[in-house]
Amino acid sequence: MTLAPWRPSLARALHRNRSRPYSRYLQLATLRPDGRPANRTVVFRGFMQDSNTLTLITDVRSEKVSHLAHQPWAEACWYFTETREQFRLTGTLQLIDANSQKAALQIARQQTWESLSDAARIQFTWPASGQPRAAQDAFEAPAPHPSLPLESFCLLLLLPTEVDHLELRGNPQTRTHHRITDLEQWVVEPINP
Amino acid sequence: MTLAPWRPSLARALHRNRSRPYSRYLQLATLRPDGRPANRTVVFRGFMQDSNTLTLITDVRSEKVSHLAHQPWAEACWYFTETREQFRLTGTLQLIDANSQKAALQIARQQTWESLSDAARIQFTWPASGQPRAAQDAFEAPAPHPSLPLESFCLLLLLPTEVDHLELRGNPQTRTHHRITDLEQWVVEPINP
Numbered sequence: 001m002t003l004a005p006w007r008p009s010l011a012r013a014l015h016r017n018r019s020r021p022y023s024r025y026l027q028l029a030t031l032r033p034d035g036r037p038a039n040r041t042v043v044f045r046g047f048m049q050d051s052n053t054l055t056l057i058t059d060v061r062s063e064k065v066s067h068l069a070h071q072p073w074a075e076a077c078w079y080f081t082e083t084r085e086q087f088r089l090t091g092t093l094q095l096i097d098a099n100s101q102k103a104a105l106q107i108a109r110q111q112t113w114e115s116l117s118d119a120a121r122i123q124f125t126w127p128a129s130g131q132p133r134a135a136q137d138a139f140e141a142p143a144p145h146p147s148l149p150l151e152s153f154c155l156l157l158l159l160p161t162e163v164d165h166l167e168l169r170g171n172p173q174t175r176t177h178h179r180i181t182d183l184e185q186w187v188v189e190p191i192n193p
Numbered sequence: 194m195t196l197a198p199w200r201p202s203l204a205r206a207l208h209r210n211r212s213r214p215y216s217r218y219l220q221l222a223t224l225r226p227d228g229r230p231a232n233r234t235v236v237f238r239g240f241m242q243d244s245n246t247l248t249l250i251t252d253v254r255s256e257k258v259s260h261l262a263h264q265p266w267a268e269a270c271w272y273f274t275e276t277r278e279q280f281r282l283t284g285t286l287q288l289i290d291a292n293s294q295k296a297a298l299q300i301a302r303q304q305t306w307e308s309l310s311d312a313a314r315i316q317f318t319w320p321a322s323g324q325p326r327a328a329q330d331a332f333e334a335p336a337p338h339p340s341l342p343l344e345s346f347c348l349l350l351l352l353p354t355e356v357d358h359l360e361l362r363g364n365p366q367t368r369t370h371h372r373i374t375d376l377e378q379w380v381v382e383p384i385n386p
Contacts, residue, residue: 020274027270029222029232036266037230039222041279077220077232081213081274086234119364126365126385133383139365171312172319172332190326192319 004052004186006163006178010078010087017082026078028056028158030067030093038067044078045112048157054089056156057112060097061128065154068093076158084168091160098151105155113149124150166193197245197379199356199371203280210275219271221249221351223260223286231260237271238305241350247282249349250305253290254321258347261286269351277361284353291344298348306342317343359386 017023024044032038045055054076058064068074072092079086096105113121125141127134144150163178173193180186210216217237225231238248247269251257261267265285272279289298306314318334320327337343356371366386373379 022272022274025272027220027222027232027272029220029230029268031224031228031230035224035264036283037222037224037264037268038281038283039220039232039268039270040281041270041272071228071230073229075222075230075232077234079215079218079220079234081215088231088233090229090231123365123386129368129385130370131385133368133385172316175322175326177323192322192324192326193316 003050004160004163004178004180005188006087006160006165006176006186007047007052009165009176013080013083013085013087017080020082023080023082026076028064029075029077030064031071031073032063032067033070038063040064042076042156045115048108052160054158054160055108055112056158057116058095058154058156059124059129059152060095060154061152063130064093064156065095068095074158086164086166086168088162088164088166089158089160090162090164091158094157094159096155096157098149098153105157109153109155110147110149112155113153114147118143118146121146121150121153124152164191196243197353197356197371197373198381199280199353199358199369199379200240200245202358202369206273206276206278206280210273213275216273216275219269221257222268222270223257224264224266225256225260226263231256233257235269235349238308241301245353247351247353248301248305249351250309251288251347251349252317252322252345253288253347254345256323257286257349258288261288267351279357279359279361281355281357281359282351282353283355283357284351287350287352289348289350291342291346298350302346302348303340303342305348306346307340311336311339314339314343314346317345357384 028042029039042056076089096109127138165176167174175193177189177191221235222232235249269282320331358369360367368386370382370384
């Protein structure tokens with residue numbers, strides 16, 4: 001697969017904003033089963049090798065997993081505070097859980113688990129998020145093995161089919177729309193901000 | 194109306210993060226008519242007086258206006274980088290355009306227009322956002338009158354019915370869920386992060 005033309009712009013934004021750890025935080029909108037949108041901050045965990053696919057992680061018990069089972073389409077909004085630019089990435093979500101059969105994706109899940117900090121890994125031992133607050137000792141399980149992903153740990157892939165890049169600097173601002181065609185070609189068009 | 198119990202938490206976050214101008218930026222998720230979520234950064238313009246209603250602004254020609262005509266439910270995700278906390282505000286959107294009849298809301302629209310900078314006001318003279326890029330001279334209309342809102346200018350209100358407040362500091366993190374009942378009482382519950 002060829003890299004999409006928005007990849008260099010996003011790589012440049014990540015590089016220029018690298019001094020701010022929260023530059024790897026983006027907001028992911030999904031659809032609730034009741035038809036209302038949901039929106040939360042997630043952490044970018046890098047691209048799948050040689051692809052345009054973003055990797056995120058999630059707990060299999062999290063609400064967004066039930067959302068994507070109903071509606072795999074999502075939109076990420078990623079604002080970079082230092083360079084004042086926004087990427088909106090529209091695409092489908094794909095969940096890689098403990099039961100996923102495809103070897104390459106299971107390897108990616110394993111590698112992502114190994115790349116996490118102990119503090120990040122331990123959260124997958126916690127009681128289910130969003131439930132009434134459990135007692136303190138429910139949060140005190142020992143750290144999981146750094147190379148044995150827990151059942152609750154999932155890789156979450158975002159496969160963009162449209163990317164809208166807005167650069168606030170400049171007057172008027174610069175905005176560029178990218179979309180992939182049925183023939184898997186990216187079409188790039190300057191649009192009004 | 195009594196102020197909701199999440200208002201002091203949000204006021205505190207706004208105060209503690211006030212040195213960073215982008216602390217007033219939040220991500221607003223809506224639903225496209227085709228059933229896919231959309232997500233973009235918007236600027237918080239303050240609360241409607243003595244209420245729990247957030248004010249935003251939009252151009253009547255913007256995509257989100259067509260979204261809310263189909264589905265008024267939205268979710269805002271607001272991450273504060275200095276204090277490391279997130280508010281998710283679920284609620285309905287209400288558009289106040291040039292034709293809105295309710296006097297109090299038309300006054301609020303007027304006041305918000307007057308509070309904008311010239312640079313913000315002039316954007317409402319620009320060609321429609323998202324369309325193929327217009328020539329440079331289409332962006333060179335004179336600045337509109339500071340007390341005569343253009344037809345394209347709308348106030349956009351977000352009326353939250355649920356607020357999920359996550360504070361990343363602490364181990365485990367603190368997460369509090371607020372929802373309004375049919376009797377207009379706010380119920381507050383600590384939940385698992």
